[in-house]
Amino acid sequence: MRIYIAEDDPSVISILEEIIESCGLGEVCGNSGETAADPLYIAGLDPDIVLADFLMPELDGVSLVRELKALGCPARCIMISQVSAKELVGRAYDAGVDFFISKPINLIEVRSVVEAVSRQIESERKLSHIRQMLTAAPQQVRPDDSSRKRKLQLILGQLGISSEKGAEDILKICLYLLEQKMPVTQVSVGQLCEALSPDPKTMEQRVRRAIAKGMANLASMGLEDFTDDTFVRCGPVLFPYEELRAEMDLIRGKRQKGGKGNVKKFIDGMLLLLEEL
Known part of the structure; x- marks a missing residue:
């Protein structure tokens, strides 16, 4: 991460630089020192994060922060301040400040806040990359795409959830x-x-409901016939064993709460089952 420090106290700048470098938080791409901070100059450095002192002269x-946002600077802004008045803090958030760090400077606080902002930036970049790939020029449909879709639909049908609203969403995710030749572990379900x-929230809810229905159906199959082909082949691949067992116990009336499906394991399992067909 490229970090700019807008601070008029040289000692504070020195402390922040030491924390950033020693904790491996990023690269300090500049600081304002004892001169007035120049928004145009800072925006030109293209920092990822700007640490800005609340009370600076001029x-x-x-x-x-307000001027940086007006210039279209995408940097995340962290305010450094001793001020705690709600009105002033509210002004800062309205201007575009993401987090506060209080004075006197504390290593643990600086590290935790900068790391949190860095994770947000990385997450947004990953999501942006996914969106760019999706909105790129339409790709030619490969001959095996329709075959893959039919096989995935077959699996969903065997689970008894092909008519569920979330089934189409599961197909979209798998395809x-x-x-993209991307393992599901590289991205979150929300992304x-x-x-x-x-x-996205409604889509995720549909997916989770469809998966829950699939688990209930599999559990019923296992109770009727423990050697059922679909139960034996799909159960351990799509669901953690203990969760599937909990669902079976719920149906038996042995417990009041059933199992819980894991979306990533289910999707990964669907892709594994696809390879077997």
Whole structure:
């Protein structure tokens, strides 16, 4: 991460630089020192994060952040301040400040806040990359795409959930991961849904409901016939054994709460089953 420090106290700058470098938080790409912070110059450095002192002469931290945002600077802004008045803090958030770090400077606080902001930035970049791939020029449909879809539909049908609303969403996720040659471990379920649907939360809910229905159906198959082909072949691949067993116990009336499916394991299992067909 490229980090710019807008601070008029040289001792504070020195402390922050030492923390950033010693903790491996990123690269300090510049600081304002005892001169007034220049928004245009800072934006030109293209920092990922700007640490800005709340009370600076000539141009205070809130005004700096506001001007950076007006210039289209995408940097995340962290305010350094001793001020705790709600009105002033509210002004800072309205201007575009993401987090606060209090003075006197504390290594643990600086590290935790900068790391949290860095994780947000990385997550947004990953999601942006997924969206770019999805909105790129239409790709030619490969001959095996329709075959893959039919096989995935067959698996969903064997689980008894092909008519569930979430079944189509599961298909979209599986086919997307196959097209991009991306393991499901590389991206979160929320990010996949954001990339594939204008209403990601609803899509994720549909997927989870369909998976829960699939687990209930498999558990019923196992209770009727423990050697059932679909139960034996799909059960341990799609669901953790202990969760599937809990669902079976719920149906037996031995417990009040059933098993819980893991979306990533289910999707990964679907892709494994696809290879076997």
